[in-house]
Structures are given as structure tokens and as C-alpha cells.
Amino acid sequence: MSTPSPHFSSSMPAYGGAMDEIRTGKSKATSAQPNRLARIASGQKVEAVIHEQVLKETPSVEIQHFNLWYGKKQALHDISMPIPKGKVTALIGPSGCGKSTLLRSVNRMNDLIDGLTTRGDILLGSDSIFAPGVDVIELRKRMGMVFQKPNPFPMSIFENVVYPLRIDGQRDKSILSQVCEKSLRGSALWEEVKDRLHESGLGLSGGQQQRLCIARAIASDPEVLLLDEPCSALDPLATLKIEDLIGQLQSEYTVLIVTHNMQQASRISDYTAFMYLGRLIEYGPTSQIFTKPHLKETEDYVTGRFG
Ligand SMILES: Nc1ncnc2c1ncn2[C@@H]1O[C@H](COP(=O)(O)OP(=O)(O)OP(=O)(O)O)[C@@H](O)[C@H]1O
Ligand SMILES: [Mg+2]
Numbered sequence: 001m002s003t004p005s006p007h008f009s010s011s012m013p014a015y016g017g018a019m020d021e022i023r024t025g026k027s028k029a030t031s032a033q034p035n036r037l038a039r040i041a042s043g044q045k046v047e048a049v050i051h052e053q054v055l056k057e058t059p060s061v062e063i064q065h066f067n068l069w070y071g072k073k074q075a076l077h078d079i080s081m082p083i084p085k086g087k088v089t090a091l092i093g094p095s096g097c098g099k100s101t102l103l104r105s106v107n108r109m110n111d112l113i114d115g116l117t118t119r120g121d122i123l124l125g126s127d128s129i130f131a132p133g134v135d136v137i138e139l140r141k142r143m144g145m146v147f148q149k150p151n152p153f154p155m156s157i158f159e160n161v162v163y164p165l166r167i168d169g170q171r172d173k174s175i176l177s178q179v180c181e182k183s184l185r186g187s188a189l190w191e192e193v194k195d196r197l198h199e200s201g202l203g204l205s206g207g208q209q210q211r212l213c214i215a216r217a218i219a220s221d222p223e224v225l226l227l228d229e230p231c232s233a234l235d236p237l238a239t240l241k242i243e244d245l246i247g248q249l250q251s252e253y254t255v256l257i258v259t260h261n262m263q264q265a266s267r268i269s270d271y272t273a274f275m276y277l278g279r280l281i282e283y284g285p286t287s288q289i290f291t292k293p294h295l296k297e298t299e300d301y302v303t304g305r306f307g
Pocket of ligand 2: 099100101258
């Protein structure tokens with residue numbers, strides 16, 4: 001059983017004032033209580049409900065009162081959530097609710113967007129990712145990212161995988177070969193490609209390409225893997241392979257995954273966070289979020305009544 005980090009217990013922001021509501025047993029939204037989602041849509045501030053089990057985990061990443069604007073439009077509102085170490089956490093919610101924005105904030109991919117402003121903080125371990133002097137390239141190596149559409153580079157399978165090491169100037173052939181094999185084994189692709197490492201990565205099937213991208217993401221030995229709908233362009237069989245792989249990866253990495261697929265979230269994640277209109281609504285163990293969430297709004301979403 002993991003213990004909360006000292007940072008967590010001493011200085012964490014109040015994670016969801018609605019916890020009091022749960023402790024007093026008034027956890028389900030009732031008809032007397034105006035619907036949270038309607039209140040959010042009308043611009044009211046509504047506290048997230050975060051289950052205690054999440055707070056007992058050791059966090060790898062801590063998102064603290066994080067707000068983000070694209071120009072004048074606010075896309076994330078006061079999000080505070082720990083991402084448990086060595087677990088799979090799924091972000092779910094209707095299209096446009098800010099899942100990808102939040103994921104891209106965690107490794108500062110959003111830095112590249114003009115007119116973007118943020119407030120609040122994100123910690124990796126105990127360090128702010130926004131602290132002066134943080135090397136963003138190094139940060140992204142600690143947090144590998146895989147996108148919706150597989151994006152292998154137009155180079156060989158081998159060079160795709162060792163790309164992060166090449167950028168670092170690594171030329172030692174035996175080190176490159178070792179990392180290539182270890183990463184391809186780690187992404188469950190080795191057996192399929194070991195005899196064609198010098199063929200183009202673009203010649204692989206979609207599912208293989210996505211596993212190649214995962215191999216590239218783990219080649220730099222990251223702490224965190226950020227996956228944005230990694231299976232949405234894949235057929236069911238390739239999807240199952242990636243899901244199996246995520247299950248295997250979680251012992252070594254902290255995984256934060258965006259998915260539209262409720263079954264997938266319930267199959268592969270330990271924790272699930274439900275977002276709506278740029279806000280965190282409820283965050284808890286996946287089994288509870290899908291079977292007995294504290295909020296009726298979450299229940300309506302996971303059972304497909306809206307979204
Ligand atoms: N580069 C951008 N510039 C301006 N607005 C943006 C940008 N990217 C996203 N947005 C807006 O921010 C909001 C959140 O978008 P985001 O892509 O994070 O949602 P999402 O939950 O990932 O949606 P989906 O499930 O459709 O992928 C949306 O209103 C979107 O239009
Ligand atoms: Mg998205």
C-alpha cells in the first residue's frame with residue numbers, strides 16, 4: 001500500500017470541497033440540488049468530488065488550481081488533481097471538455113500555442129514544471145506522449161525508436177541497439193519487427209505504428225506516459241493489443257490516458273476523472289466511477305445518458 005507524499009498531506013490544495021458532502025452522506029445530487037452541470041454551464045463555480053482513495057495514493061504528477069486560456073477563451077477552470085504513481089488514470093468527458101488540453105499541459109506541449117496563458121501549477125514529483133530554468137525538452141523526455149493518430153517519422157523502425165537518444169547525441173551502436181530492443185519489447189512489437197528493423201516505420205500497420213510510437217515514447221525511459229486516445233484510429237484487434245500493453249506498462253510508468261470509449265476506460269484504468277466544460281467533476285477509482293459514482297451527473301455520463 002502506498003503512502004501519500006509529505007508534500008501531499010502538508011500543502012495540497014483543498015481537493016474538492018465537495019468531499020464534505022460525501023462524508024456527511026449527502027453524496028448523490030438530488031432533485032433539490034440544481035444539477036451541477038447546469039450550474040457549471042451558467043458560469044457558477046462547482047467543486048470537484050474527489051474520492052478519498054485517490055488521495056491515499058502517492059502522486060507522480062499533481063495538478064494544482066490549474067487554469068488555461070486560449071486567447072480570451074478559458075478552456076480549463078481551477079483543476080486540482082493528483083495523478084497516482086504507477087497507475088493508469090483515464091480522463092473522460094464530452095468532446096471539447098478539455099481532456100487533450102489538460103493532457104498537453106502536463107508536458108507543456110501547449111507552450112507552442114500562440115496566445116495561451118495559464119494560472120496555477122503542475123508538479124512532477126515535487127518540482128513545478130513551470131519553474132524558471134526548467135528545460136522543456138528534458139521535461140518531455142520524462143513524460144512521453146502518444147497521440148490519436150500514429151505518427152511514425154519517415155525513417156526506419158530502428159531510427160524511429162532511438163530518435164530521442166539521437167537527439168541527445170548518442171552514437172554508441174550497442175547502446176542504441178539495446179534501447180531499441182528493450183523499447184520494442186516494452187511496446188510488445190519486438191517479435192513482429194525484429195527482422196525488419198531497417199525497413200521504414202511507415203510500412204507498418206496502424207496498430208503496429210501506434211506500438212512503434214509507444215516504443216519511441218518509452219525509449220527515453222520516462223516516468224509518465226501521456227496517451228491521447230491512442231486507439232481511436234485502430235481496429236478492435238489492434239486496440240486490444242494496445243490495451244494489453246497499457247496494462248503491462250503500468251507497473252513501470254504512470255499512465256494518463258484520454259479515451260472516449262467507456263468500456264476501454266473501465267477495462268484498463270485504475271482511476272477515472274470525469275470532466276465537463278473545462279472542469280473536473282468527479283474523480284475516483286474506476287470501479288466506483290462506473291458502478292456507483294457519488295454524483296448523478298457522472299452516472300448519467302458513464303451510462304450514456306448524455307455526451
Ligand atoms: N489550439 C486551440 N486554440 C483555441 N482553442 C482551442 C485549441 N485547442 C482546443 N481549443 C478549445 O478548447 C476546448 C477544449 O478542447 P480539447 O481539445 O482540450 O477538448 P477534448 O476534451 O480533448 O475534446 P475531444 O474529445 O473532441 O478531443 C474546446 O472548446 C476547443 O475548441
Ligand atoms: Mg481531445
